[in-house]
Amino acid sequence: MEGNQLFPVFIKLNTIHTVLIGAGPVGLEKLAAILSNSPHAHVTVIAIDVLPELRELASAYERVEIIQKEFSPEDLDDADLVVAATNNVALNQQIRVESDHRNLLVNFADKPDLCNFYLGSIVKKGDLKIAISTNGKSPTIAKRLKEVLNDGLPESLNDTLGNMEALRNTLNGDFAEKVKKLNEVTSILVTEKKVDKVKKNFKWLIWTSIVLSFIIVIAAFWHKEPEFQTYLTQLDPLFYWFLIGGFVFAMIDGAIGMSYGVTSTSFSLAMGVPPASASMGVHLSEILSNGIAGWMHYRFGNVNWKLFRMLLVPGIVGAVVGAYLLSSLEHYNHYTKPIISVYTLILGGVILSKAYKINRKQKNPKGKIKKIGLLGLFGGFIDAVGGGGWGSIVLSSLIAGGRNARFSLGTVKITRFFIALMSSLTFITMLNGAHWEAVAGLVIGSALASPIAARVSNKISVKTIMVSVGVLVVLVSLRSIISFILKEF
Known part of the structure; x- marks a missing residue:
């Protein structure tokens, strides 16, 4: 008969005994799939060699037992379901024969002819669960369909x-x-959805804001800084360093959702730019880069609009106050620079600590963070004062509080655009001068990277990037602090 003849069922694994044979990479994948869908499943793992990662995963679940030995037919005597994750042909045949004798359902990894049930790709949205089957023909297609459904179905x-x-x-x-x-x-x-007016008009709002903000910024520069005109025709070599830096930092930010501010500020301070000017340069560059990134996330449907409204106004207020205070202290930049370096040093340590917690299973996760307004106010203020930290503080807190990572990232990017715009205008109003070659380099470099970063964010090893960024920020910050101490003492 043509077509998919499989009958889909959902099994309560917490009420039966599952035996998993094999504890290598495939066994780890099978066990992770079982536990992610049924954390209280009763599973016995039987294998001669046990992968350390599998042992670590099993240790987090009370009903998972590992028996390190060769398989024997008696292992299936009290089993209700069997999953085989071995590449031993003779052993697989034995498992199938013994399972048939006991009337047990058995699944074999990458052996569809031996299976009498398959493990499909699973889409999970809270209590909603969708299983996808390709009749054993293409697990890759099933995984791609899973990604489509995960992106298309709203978290709400x-x-x-x-x-x-x-x-x-x-x-x-x-x-x-x-x-x-x-x-x-x-x-x-199942009927045609009515588009929310706020969402429908958002693209005009963000692009209009980008154009108007740059008209205001350039007009202010032209009026307040006659030297700015010469930078349009005679570029200092420093421009190219910041152009490369802005591109690299924006790519990193697109991959992990944070660290553009802290990396750019650390780099600016190391290149001799005063704290207030460094923060202004970072925020000016973030107007365009975050505008583009926010637009891309909006197109991808990665925005939680309720969260956006809760973060926006408090974030702007905090950013404006922080920019005002830092600009007022510009004449004391010799003393504020090491303070900002200490701040970036701390953020570098935070990034490193988060890098090593990415793959760890969080036990007893806390409920969603409630005080979004206070989080936005604090994040905006620290971001303006330290030249960065909005992503590190706000995004990290939202995800740690149990909110969806993809929607949190998209929402933080969009709010970041408006916060960067208002803090930049505050800096321009307050400061009498700036390092325009650094500003221009960051603006153009980050803008070039933004649309690329939004697309490749899922194709880069996040842990590797975060470790590299954390080490870099810590080293640069320490260099600035040590230089200050040597000059003073």
Whole structure:
């Protein structure tokens, strides 16, 4: 018969005993898939060699047991389900024969002919779970479809499920009447969606803001700094260093969602730019780069609009106050520079610590962070004073508080655009001079990287980048601090 003849079922693994044979990379993948979908599953792992990563994963779950030995038929006596993750042909045949004798369902990794059930790709949105099957023909296609559904289904869908359950429990009448009512409520899910006016007009808002902000910035520069005109025709070699730096820092920021401010500020301070001018350069460059990045995330549907509204105003207020205070202390930059270097040193350590926690399973995760306004206010203020930290503080706090990483990243990028715009205008109003070659290099370099970074963010090893960035920031910050101490003493 043609077509997919498989019958899909969802198994309560917490009520049965699963035996996993093999503890190598494939065994690790199978165990991770089982536990991610059923954390309370009762699993016995049998293998001669056990991968350290698998042992570490199993240690986090009370009902997972590892028995380090050769497989024997008796291992299946009390099994209800069998998963084989070995590349031993003879052993696989033995497992299939012994499973058939005991009427057990068994799955073999990359051996569809031996299987009598498959492990499909899973899309999970809270209580909603979708299994994808290609009839064993192409796991790669299943994974790609999983990515499409993960991106296409909104995170709020789980809230909708909760609301539907509450509605169902309040309905009276017979079964047919309940079904009719629920169909009416859910019909919006399959009809053409009405586009929110805020979302529909956002592209005009952000592009208009970009154009107007640069008109204001260039006009202010031209009026307040006659030397700015010469930089348009005679570029200092420093420009090219900051052009390269801006591009690299924006690519890093696009990959991990943070560190553009801290890396750019550390680099600027090391190149002799005063703290206030360094922060102004960073924020000016972030107007265009974050405008483009925000637009890209908007196009990809990576924005939580409620979170956006909660962060925006407090973030702007904090940024303006921070920019005002730092500009007022520009004449004391000899003393503020080491303070900012200490701040970037701390952020470098934070980035390093986060790099080594990426793959660790968080036990007993806390609920979502509630005080979004205070987080935005604090993040905006520290970001303006230190030349960076919005991503490190706000994005990290949102993700650590249990919010979706992709939507948090997109929302933080969009709010960052408006915060960078307002803090930049504050710096321009307050400062009498700036290092325009550094500003121009950061602006152009980061703008060139932004659309690229938004697309490649999922194709780079985040841990490697974060370790490299953390080490670099720590070393540069230490250099600035040590230089200050040697000059003073």
